Amino acid sequence: MKPARVVICCGSGGVGKTTTSAALAIRFARSGKRVAVLTIDPARRLADSLSVGEIGNTAFPVPLPDLPPGASLHAMMLDSKRTFDDVVARFSGSPDARDRILRNHYYRFVSTRLAGAHEYMAMEKLFELSTSGDYDVVVLDTPPSRHALDFLSAPEKMANLMDEGVMRWLVLPASRGGWRMIEKGSEIMAKVLKSMLGDRTITDIAEFFSAFQSLWEGFRQRSLDVRELLRAPETRYLLVTTPAPGARAEALHFLDVLQRSRMPFGGFLINRCAVAPVHVGPPGFGPRPDDVPEAEWAALVRALAEVPERRRRLVAAQDHAIAELRAHAPGAAPIWRIPELDEEVHDLAGLARVSVHLPDPDALLATSV
Amino acid sequence: MSILDRRVVLVTGKGGVGKTTISALIALRAARAGKRVLLCETSGVTQVPPLFGVSGRGYEAVEVAPRLHTLSITSEAAIEDYIVMQLRFRRLYKMVFRNRVVGPFIDAVPGLHDLIQLGKVFDLERTRINGRPEWDLIVVDAPATGHGLTMLASPRAMMDLTVSGPFHDNAHDVAMLYEDPARTALLLVSLPEDMPLKETEELHERLGALRGLVRGLVLNEVHPSPVPDPARFQALYPALRAGADAAGREALDIAESGLLRTARQDAARVRLGALGPPVVDVPFLFRRDLGPAQLAALLPSVESL
Numbered sequence: 045m046k047p048a049r050v051v052i053c054c055g056s057g058g059v060g061k062t063t064t065s066a067a068l069a070i071r072f073a074r075s076g077k078r079v080a081v082l083t084i085d086p087a088r089r090l091a092d093s094l095s096v097g098e099i100g101n102t103a104f105p106v107p108l109p110d111l112p113p114g115a116s117l118h119a120m121m122l123d124s125k126r127t128f129d130d131v132v133a134r135f136s137g138s139p140d141a142r143d144r145i146l147r148n149h150y151y152r153f154v155s156t157r158l159a160g161a162h163e164y165m166a167m168e169k170l171f172e173l174s175t176s177g178d179y180d181v182v183v184l185d186t187p188p189s190r191h192a193l194d195f196l197s198a199p200e201k202m203a204n205l206m207d208e209g210v211m212r213w214l215v216l217p218a219s220r221g222g223w224r225m226i227e228k229g230s231e232i233m234a235k236v237l238k239s240m241l242g243d244r245t246i247t248d249i250a251e252f253f254s255a256f257q258s259l260w261e262g263f264r265q266r267s268l269d270v271r272e273l274l275r276a277p278e279t280r281y282l283l284v285t286t287p288a289p290g291a292r293a294e295a296l297h298f299l300d301v302l303q304r305s306r307m308p309f310g311g312f313l314i315n316r317c318a319v320a321p322v323h324v325g326p327p328g329f330g331p332r333p334d335d336v337p338e339a340e341w342a343a344l345v346r347a348l349a350e351v352p353e354r355r356r357r358l359v360a361a362q363d364h365a366i367a368e369l370r371a372h373a374p375g376a377a378p379i380w381r382i383p384e385l386d387e388e389v390h391d392l393a394g395l396a397r398v399s400v401h402l403p404d405p406d407a408l409l410a411t412s413v
Numbered sequence: 414m415s416i417l418d419r420r421v422v423l424v425t426g427k428g429g430v431g432k433t434t435i436s437a438l439i440a441l442r443a444a445r446a447g448k449r450v451l452l453c454e455t456s457g458v459t460q461v462p463p464l465f466g467v468s469g470r471g472y473e474a475v476e477v478a479p480r481l482h483t484l485s486i487t488s489e490a491a492i493e494d495y496i497v498m499q500l501r502f503r504r505l506y507k508m509v510f511r512n513r514v515v516g517p518f519i520d521a522v523p524g525l526h527d528l529i530q531l532g533k534v535f536d537l538e539r540t541r542i543n544g545r546p547e548w549d550l551i552v553v554d555a556p557a558t559g560h561g562l563t564m565l566a567s568p569r570a571m572m573d574l575t576v577s578g579p580f581h582d583n584a585h586d587v588a589m590l591y592e593d594p595a596r597t598a599l600l601l602v603s604l605p606e607d608m609p610l611k612e613t614e615e616l617h618e619r620l621g622a623l624r625g626l627v628r629g630l631v632l633n634e635v636h637p638s639p640v641p642d643p644a645r646f647q648a649l650y651p652a653l654r655a656g657a658d659a660a661g662r663e664a665l666d667i668a669e670s671g672l673l674r675t676a677r678q679d680a681a682r683v684r685l686g687a688l689g690p691p692v693v694d695v696p697f698l699f700r701r702d703l704g705p706a707q708l709a710a711l712l713p714s715v716e717s718l
Contacts, residue, residue, distance in 0.1 A: 056428050056429060057427060057428015057429050057557050058427055058428040058429015058430060058604075058609065059429055153574065238578075286429075288429075291429065293458065293460060294458065297458055321660075321663050321664070321667065322663060323659050323660035323663050324660070325660055326660065327657065327658065327660040327661035327662075327663065327664035327665075328656075328657060328658040328660065328661045329653045329654075329656055329657045329661045330652075330653075330656040330657075331656050332652075333649070333652045336649060336652070340645070341649075343641060344640060344641070344645070344646065344649065344653075347639065347640050347641055348639075348640065348653070348661075348664050348665070348668055349664065351639050351664050351667050351668045351671065352660070352663065352664050352667060354639075354699055355667050357699045358699050361699065361700060386670045386673050387673075388606060388607050388677075390607070
């Protein structure tokens with residue numbers, strides 16, 4: 045079975061990543077693909093814009109009219125905690141081992157608050173969707189996080205955390221009923237950690253790792269598979285940004301991280317681009333109605349003449365920003381501009397309007413930077 | 414009491430709303446009022462010095478304007494500082510925390526990174542020179558909404574997790590500073606768009622007991638109205654349109670889309686106003702880049718906070 049192609053939308057918060065991901069998924073479905081779009085978002089934004097009430101941890105069909113035969117669109121909003129629970133259940137040797145983990149105090153922190161857990165679970169779900177056989181393309185709206193590309197290293201971090209060394213170091217003492225050391229110098233470490241974090245934390249953590257022991261091989265292998273998927277030659281990373289001056293530094297930072305991690309970059313999606321006026325020269329109006337004072341009419345006409353000028357300045361600033369991006373991007377990186385719409389995008393119709401400005405999956409695969 | 418009379422001002426909001434610009438404006442305003450100000454970035458990406466036309470980055474404070482210094486608190490550098498301070502021995506830190514086996518485990522301690530960034534600000538707040546605070550005001554360009562909230566909650570989360578010990582006690586001290594409305598103020602930045610407004614409303618709601626810290630709501634990137642009097646424009650629209658040439662019709666279309674935006678801005682101001690704290694507008698500048706001259710031009714908009 046051929047796994048689905050993966051398209052990952054990255055970018056900093058506020059650039060319209062969720063909307064763009066959903067519109068991209070619509071574009072792909074319209075070109076005949078079976079598509080799933082996955083987002084992590086406590087604000088239920090995807091649910092809002094796809095005009096569906098509830099998104100759980102399962103893919104539900106989006107009622108998109110006029111799809112070609114065979115095409116489909118599903119959307120899913122990730123429940124990170126539940127995905128983590130599912131992973132624990134899948135790799136647990138026994139129901140008993142599973143329950144020991146799910147009940148552990150530290151597990152609650154790990155599964156909900158651990159830096160990287162959220163990101164890792166998104167990757168896990170992405171893997172699940174792409175290997176399910178139900179889709180040709182899976183679009184990921186990357187999770188909001190402090191370093192928004194944390195997800196790239198999440199599989200490694202998870203694998204490290206589950207590393208045998210940590211397991212041995214933490215688990216053995218706990219399984220013998222105390223905090224016993226097996227490495228030289230580790231006694232001091234244990235003392236330091238214990239005095240800083242308190243007894244209960246250390247006991248909880250040790251118990252957690254002890255219970256996790258039976259899972260770790262499966263878990264570790266899985267995180268390596270996920271890492272493979274992220275680097276697969278058919279996977280594409282798209283950088284969503286806006287022409288605003290502040291967005292450029294962050295976009296270039298993302299690009300740098302992507303390239304250093306050798307992830308296949310697919311191009312820029314530039315959201316909310318102002319469109320330049322077509323007509324040059326001063327706009328003409330009139331004639332002035334007799335009941336309108338001359339001064340008022342003149343003031344209004346002056347203000348209206350300034351309107352296209354201001355738009356031109358905005359477009360010039362934005363062209364400059366896009367040229368800067370292009371100058372820093374690898375040679376053939378394509379740029380897709382999405383014009384700013386008068387109305388905010390709230391529903392399927394709005395997403396469909398955005399989607400016509402986006403590349404289809406074949407165009408995207410053809411770009412390899 | 415103006416926010417300038419607090420010890421710490423935290424600026425947060427949805428990603429992309431302009432937190433850094435607003436933080437810089439608040440800091441600049443305080444510095445111009447004669448205060449010694451420290452502006453802390455927390456994202457790991459150094460954005461403030463270029464705003465003031467100064468190069469420089471990193472963990473050491475650099476002066477970017479008279480009386481105004483800035484530094485970037487990365488959690489890695491701050492963690493080392495913080496733990497060394499608790500342990501008192503840098504060698505012990507290296508042995509324990511830089512250990513290949515223990516490293517990931519320390520990274521996994523929930524909330525540690527957030528707490529330590531806040532803890533660093535807490536330490537800076539306490540720094541005295543000849544009995545006088547080194548900084549009159551510390552402005553923190555905090556992480557985006559969701560994470561910002563986690564960060565604010567991190568001292569309590571650490572206290573719950575540890576129950577006792579030096580981390581617990583330190584987290585308690587840190588919590589005392591950030592929970593005190595006489596010493597700490599919170600500014601929420603938003604844009605006149607639905608999603609950032611929703612996030613601002615949700616954050617305000619989820620702040621719970623900390624809601625009293627919110628001293629202002631900033632509506633950023635406010636565009637000017639394209640016409641002096643929108644109502645008169647609507648009334649005269651048919652006459653303008655009837656005699657317009659192609660360029661005129663296009664100008665009218667652009668003006669109309671501008672009016673849709675100003676209407677959204679008005680609605681946004683009403684929504685923010687319903688939350689209680691004062692709302693200020695910061696105008697959008699039709700410029701390529703923000704620099705010292707643009708910051709100075711925007712300064713009057715935050716004067717009332």
